[in-house]
Amino acid sequence: MKIALTSDLHYGCTNTSANKIQKMLHQLDNQDFDVLILAGDLASHTQYHYRRCLETARECIPNRPILTVRGNHDLWDGLHKKDNLSNSRHLSQIYTEHELLYKKLDIQHLDAPFIYNNVTIFGFDGWYHKPDPGTNDDNWIPRDHEGCPSMIYLASNSFKQFRSIRCS
Numbered sequence: 001m002k003i004a005l006t007s008d009l010h011y012g013c014t015n016t017s018a019n020k021i022q023k024m025l026h027q028l029d030n031q032d033f034d035v036l037i038l039a040g041d042l043a044s045h046t047q048y049h050y051r052r053c054l055e056t057a058r059e060c061i062p063n064r065p066i067l068t069v070r071g072n073h074d075l076w077d078g079l080h081k082k083d084n085l086s087n088s089r090h091l092s093q094i095y096t097e098h099e100l101l102y103k104k105l106d107i108q109h110l111d112a113p114f115i116y117n118n119v120t121i122f123g124f125d126g127w128y129h130k131p132d133p134g135t136n137d138d139n140w141i142p143r144d145h146e147g148c149p150s151m152i153y154l155a156s157n158s159f160k161q162f163r164s165i166r167c168s
Contacts, residue, residue, distance in 0.1 A: 001119050004028055007039035010073065011056070012049030021053065025060035035116055036061055040071025040126045047077045047094060051101060058105040066107045067114055070098070071126040124157070 006028075009021050028036070038057060043050035057066055075094060098109070108114045110123035 002033040004033040008041040011053035012044035038068040041073045069123040
């Protein structure tokens with residue numbers, strides 16, 4: 001299996017980023033690969049950018065599986081203003097909107113394993129390293145989680161998920 005992987009597109013970070021990302025994805029569609037993985041930070045700082053990035057990916061890559069995980073920027077919904085976000089919405093609303101968008105665009109969020117041609121792919125969303133990220137994300141992951149450093153905690157959960165997958 002051939003996997004195309006990209007991350008940190010930051011759609012919307014400049015006036016030309018949308019065109020550059022669209023051009024890159026069109027060129028990618030002409031390449032030989034089976035699955036595209038968009039590995040977080042697709043948006044710059046708004047939910048509009050996140051939605052447009054996913055829509056652009058599906059428009060440019062119409063006939064192959066697209067998988068994604070979210071980075072911290074993909075949870076933002078507004079512009080920074082003194083470490084707070086304006087026009088912020090609760091994270092649960094953003095998650096619900098994302099799930100509807102994934103379904104509409106036929107994009108697989110890797111919160112559950114994805115199996116393609118006997119290969120299982122899984123992942124987890126990103127998080128913040130700052131102790132107080134100033135975000136609308138009420139569920140941001142601090143440096144420690146349940147008494148364990150966050151990276152070790154998340155990796156441990158990933159390995160548990162991996163070990164639980166039964167190969168046929």
